[in-house]
Amino acid sequence: MQARTWIGIAGYVALLLGGAVVATLIGGSAERVLIVFFVSLIAVLGMGIYSGNSGILSFGHLAFMGIAAYLSGILTMPVQMKQVSLANLPAFLGEANMGLLGATVIAVIFAMVVALVVGIVISRLEGSAATIATLGLLVIVHGVIIGARDFTRGSQSFFGVPRLTDLWVAAGCAVLAIVIARLYRDSVLGLKLRAGRDDGLAAGAMGVNVRRQRLIAWVISAGIVALSGVLLGHFLGAFSVKKFYFVDTFALLAMLIVGGMATVTGALAGAILITIVTEVLRRLESGLVIFGYELPDMFGSTNIGIGLIILFVMWKRAGGIFDRLEWDELIFRRTRTAAAPEEMPHAAEEGHTLRAEKVTKAFDGLIAVNEVSVAVGQSEIVGLIGPNGSGKTTLLNVLSGVLPVTSGRVFLDDDDVTGASSARLAGLGIGRTFQNIRLFTSLSVKQNVAVAALRQWPAASGADEKVAAALAAMGLTDKADTQASTLSYGDQRRVEIARALALEPRFLFLDEPAAGMNREETDALMADLKGLCQTRGMGILIVDHDLPLIMRLCERVVVMNEGRVIAEGEPAAVQKDPGVVEAYLGAKGSQQVADALSS
Amino acid sequence: MDFFLQQTINAVSLGGTYALLALGLAIIFSIMGMINFAHGELMTTTGYALMFAGLAGLPFVIAAPLAVAVAIGTAMLMERIAFRPVRKGSPATMLVTSFAVAVILQTLFQNLIATRSQPVILPDALAQSVAIGDLTIGVNQILSITITVIILVALNWFLKRTTLGIAMRAAAEDFSVARLMGVRANAVISGAFAISGALAGAAGVLWVAQRASVDPLMGFVPVLKAFIASILGGLGSLTGAVAGGFALGFIEIFLTAYLPEDWQPFKEALALGIVILLLLVRPNGLIPAFNIGREKV
Incomplete structure (x- = not known):
């Protein structure tokens, strides 16, 4: 790991914590906006670990977010509440009552196990076929959540989850996610996967098992996205299965792509930009008066706004704002190279x-x-x-x-x-x-x-x-x-x-x-x-x-x-x-x- | 046995619609390497065109071709405005662009037409059914199967016998070489979008004919299925798209027919699960595209 990586990480952490401090001082709605931002950022970082380094776009990651939100919600919900809202829950879940930390660990591990099983299939598929398979995953998990009424209340609202996600919990998890995402990218595993992204065939010939690298990234990324699901569930308190489907996939993918999915800096920039645009447009949506004219209500103008931003970025800079380089890589171009050994390493053995x-x-x-x-x-x-x-x-x-x-x-x-x-x-x-x-x-x-x-x-x-x-x-x-x-x-x-x-x-x-x-x-x-x-x-x-x-x-x-x-x-x-x-x-x-x- | 036959007819009818959609996706993918997420919105556009035609009092025999024509026009416009600037981009770039187009169109439908489902006026004959022995076949099913067969035969003829069709097949195998041989990129790609729009339009008419309503998200789910069908068949393979479409239709209908009551809520998930298991055995699909594994090293 180069020193540069740590400089990069220090930069992100300073930004995130600085934002959290400012939001605390302002308080109220600023805090809420920032919590949502942190939760989205964690999801985007998770998606980026897989999509950014493998080059394969995924529509399926919100499945892990949903799985983790429901499972952790079941685990932390007070027992009396479960007797009312989820009466048919099996006893071991019905009687469970955990703290946020325990529930998070279990939900994240469970999501990663699911990811491992699914990933064995998906890692065998190439490029676009893999993308469509992730789409299939989202539809499957959506269907299962609706079908498994005893656990999830089907398509009805799932309520009674204690609101344990406060600003500092969200900020702490965001810091954790950003550190993991950046360390993974610059690690040996990340390097090998990025090589596979650029040229799978050449990576194979250089000894990289591209499928295995994709699977590893997929499982890690599912874990991070699951973490954001836990936080989201415990922020909202009540949610329905719709929260983990295409509308939110679109918003999160937009964050990932606009900033540039190949870098952590890009994920951060995209999340900030899209959050700001969404907040502004959401205010427009409820009717706004400009120079005495009342603009007509525009339902879903955030979607159109985000859509147009995506189109603009794709047309002008398809790799996203930060394309392939992290902020620190843009500033510090040179890295330390080890001195070449005097003697060439010798591989010569007998008569091959x-x-x-x-x-x-x-x-x-x-x-x-x-x-x-x-x-x-x-x-x-x-x-x-x-x-x-x-x-x-x-x-x-x-x-x-x-x-x-x-x-x-x-x-x-x-x-x-x-x-x-x-x-x-x-x-x-x-x-x-x-x-x-x-x-x-x-x-x-x-x-x-x-x-x-x-x-x-x-x-x-x-x-x-x-x-x-x-x-x-x-x-x-x-x-x-x-x-x-x-x-x-x-x-x-x-x-x-x-x-x-x-x-x-x-x-x-x-x-x-x-x-x-x-x-x-x-x-x-x-x-x-x-x-x-x-x-x-x-x-x-x-x-x-x-x-x-x-x-x-x-x-x-x-x-x-x-x-x-x-x-x-x-x-x-x-x-x-x-x-x-x-x-x-x-x-x-x-x-x-x-x-x-x-x- | 009759139950089985009845279900088979249902499966052919549904599978045919998936096949038309998957074929439309496959034509674009084979030539540009692009997955067109906005394909479903072409279907929805067709639905709204039928709705307005019905409101204007046009008979169905005129309204249906008109609606297909609207889909063709929309497809070509979409290509000209949104996709041409990213034509040289990576598959991910093109996919994301089309995803954005899809969401923008959905939101526009919601704002400019209606968020709720709207009724479509259809001839009464479509709702009738014909009894053949113990079998009851809906007129719209007969229509759907007939139209699917006619389109598949016509498309086959077009791709094998006409200059533009042959140019498209050449472009699908190797676009850069095809261009060197004098095939015009814009003509081929516009043509591909026109055909893909026609296929989405036909599927849209068949879809609406069975449901008599249209909503802003109408095309979304069937096209999602068509995506799955196209990887099941082999992404970019035209024969594969048809095979995948029918295969998915059969899987879905027979799961609905034979799955025990308790399991019915999971039928969609199970159907996709079966597809994923099939992919485990054949990662390149049932009938892989010609180019798979032929990358020059």
């Missing part, structure tokens, strides 16, 4: 090999890779060449677990790793880069590399040193705090390589690493790679169209055409192979070459 045996990959009818067998040994650089569409990239994708094999086997040493996920293979020591650069665009260079370096967290330490070493190896130390997407093309390729190196891979796959680089940059990169291969004992499998480069760099070259391996051997020998020449130049071209050679 990666072997593919008769690997086939078919897309419906098209066989992109056809019974290919290749092997890469330790400290060996193998070139993989072939015309466009010959199946090189598909082979890398299959070997790194990004695509499942259709048939054939892949062995790492003697272990059969066929069908392993890309995240698992990353853990076993296979790092890779992508042909069409896939960086985590909203993260800094250092954070990009850290995602890979933190693969073994919390089991292994020394991630800072790994990051520093990988950055130094690719000459990126000066650019550590730059946002990855703003770098030049060549630098982005270097970041990809640095990121793969931070996995401390035993085998490194490079897909056209020199594309878009000039001659000097290419030469420098090749020298670096050769050095890494020797010092770290890595096996490298490299795809590139720059044949002179491949010929100079590689000890062995594999040539593919139309999904098959057509030649393999030392560069010089492969170069003269008539089949290879034909594949590249066509039959006629190869004849010309042959003629030229013989003359």
Whole structure:
């Protein structure tokens, strides 16, 4: 955790507590407005933990708010009251009479357990499908609350909840929520989830189990939203199931989105802005006199106002007011980077090999890779060449677990790793880069590399040193705090390589690493790679169209055409192979070459 | 057995409406990656158009196509005004935009028309029913099933045989390549919204024909169901949307028919629960969209 995170947190806390003090001095309605604000803020922070860091919008979080409000209300309600309003309650609930703290703990834990069960399904769905599933969750829980009359009084008002939420309870919980939300965002878990948000596929290849990270965030966020539900219930005293449905979802989502859901600062800004707008419009709604004219009553003008604000923000700044950066990140751009260790961390052990045996990959009818067998040994650089569409990239994708094999086997040493996920293979020591650069665009260079370096967290330490070493190896130390997407093309390729190196891979796959680089940059990169291969004992499998480069760099070259391996051997020998020449130049071209050679 | 047949007819009728709605959502999603939350408001607009047409004394055979035309116009306007500025945004941006549009329209309906449910004048024939053996089939059910079938066949023809239809299918598979091949983005997207509006309009007419009333939130719940149907079928897959719509219709009707009395309040939750369990087995839906898993790496 950087010192910056704590500066950020201190800023939020000062703002919240300052607001609470001012509201106490004013008293009355200001206090009520601020309590509602704190409760909304907690809900928005909770929603942001999931939606902001995963990039998946959720309509379902108010379900947890409702569950917690009802359950905690049942627990704190005086027993005599329950005998009147909830006569059919089972005895253990009917006789329960707890304080706010106990009820909160139980309600929050219960909501988190529900979230865990639901989350197992939702975390399997991607993007928009996950969003719709959260919508389904809201409808389901709404239906269950109405149906479970004995516990909830159905669609009637649920009343008699003691009003225990005062300004300082709400403020304290808001501080707790904001600390958790910010710590989560900047934690290793948050970093991994944000990497998954920016590029799920690349995150997987860097060892991140994106589904698991989403599930963790989902459960934590449900807990925070449940906390706001408890507070809301104990603030209102009486509420109905409507409070936890679409109208309030809209208002809370507006807060989340307008400020920018990717940051805690954004959630705070959005909650403040929407609260102010709502308060102003609500006064308008009950008729207002301006310059002697009485404006007509406008039912639901808050909804229209909020709707227009959302449209405006979406059109002008879709990421929200604070987009991707927290307030402290906007002010303090630079962070502390650990010094690169003198010695490169050494992963070299004895004689590893990666072997593919008769690997086939078919897309419906098209066989992109056809019974290919290749092997890469330790400290060996193998070139993989072939015309466009010959199946090189598909082979890398299959070997790194990004695509499942259709048939054939892949062995790492003697272990059969066929069908392993890309995240698992990353853990076993296979790092890779992508042909069409896939960086985590909203993260800094250092954070990009850290995602890979933190693969073994919390089991292994020394991630800072790994990051520093990988950055130094690719000459990126000066650019550590730059946002990855703003770098030049060549630098982005270097970041990809640095990121793969931070996995401390035993085998490194490079897909056209020199594309878009000039001659000097290419030469420098090749020298670096050769050095890494020797010092770290890595096996490298490299795809590139720059044949002179491949010929100079590689000890062995594999040539593919139309999904098959057509030649393999030392560069010089492969170069003269008539089949290879034909594949590249066509039959006629190869004849010309042959003629030229013989003359 | 008769009870079962009767329920099957109910399920086909309800499922058909869901299928039309889900199809309208799927056409937009497959081309733009956008989930249109305001789809339900197109349905509500249709309902109000029918209501006003009825009040003006227009016969149903004229009022219904007119109402569908209003839905088409509204859909295209919506795209032009609200969605075009965010067309290049992320799916979340587009979803939020459409959510805001939906809420604004709902509030406008409440303010400009009425907050309460309004009656819609319909021909008496719609309320009749026909007896076939022991089966009683409502005229509106026959109408609903017939119209659904006609629309599905017509849409299939449109997408396979006409230039705009083929351009849309091309755009759904790969919009950027389709544009390079000379497909015009604005034409395709406007066309997609027109079709989606027509589908929502047709569903709206069928919905109102069975209920004879319209309220500001009328479209909200059926479209919510259509969302669920479209992920059940496979988000962005047109065949999947139809399959998902019918599947959800069957699940709902048969739960209502066979669930014990005590469980009836939970039928909606149970229906969605079943869908979620199905998704556990098939996360990409019953008939996944063509593009799923084909991301170029």
